[in-house]
Amino acid sequence: MPSLSLYIQAVVYIAAGFNHFINPKTYLAIMPPYVPAHHLMVTLSGLAEIILGVGLLFPATRSLSAWGLILLLVAVFPANVYMVTSNRFRHFPAWIRWARLPLQGVLIWWAYQFT
Template identity: 65%
Template sequence: MLLYLMAVAYILAGMLHFIKPRMYMAMMPPYLPAHYAMVILSGVAEVVLGVGLLFPATRQLAAWGLIALLIAVFPANLYMATSGKFHQFPAWALWARLPVQALLIWWAWLYTK
């Protein structure tokens, strides 16, 4: 059941990249190039990898892909916590996202075996 919850969560989160790209672009650190392209690519990756979790033949590869993706988006989470630009969120929530990233990596890792 948790596997399907994870898959649906990534598919929905990935779709949001297309529905609300500005929200994701605001999270991008200024030193990274091509914000819009990176938002779209990460959205595609979330959808594809989320779907990949649903099938035993692609589950392990999708889980490794999600781990890589979670590591790749970590700078955006760090930027959100440290930039001081996201006053609409409580500071504790922005900082809490950082260790939650480790939990999400662990959750994906469970399906790499």
């Protein structure tokens, strides 16, 4: 029987994925300048979050989806580093910007629980 943690994680990623389409400016703002095709990357990462979040719900795709989420979290980590190092985000408290970095590790660990 899947745990509540699994369902929460699935909902978090599905909601975050849809948010890429509802509030794309949020994601576009944190894209490092060296990443090409910002709009495409926001769209693809949103789709990935939705697909992988749904995939967590099914035993046949759960492990693959969890690994996919881990890869996605690693792939978007540069955006979190960019938030910490760029002057563009000084309006956010420093503790919030810095907290995002270890949070990625926690999210990776959480996804790993379902590999």
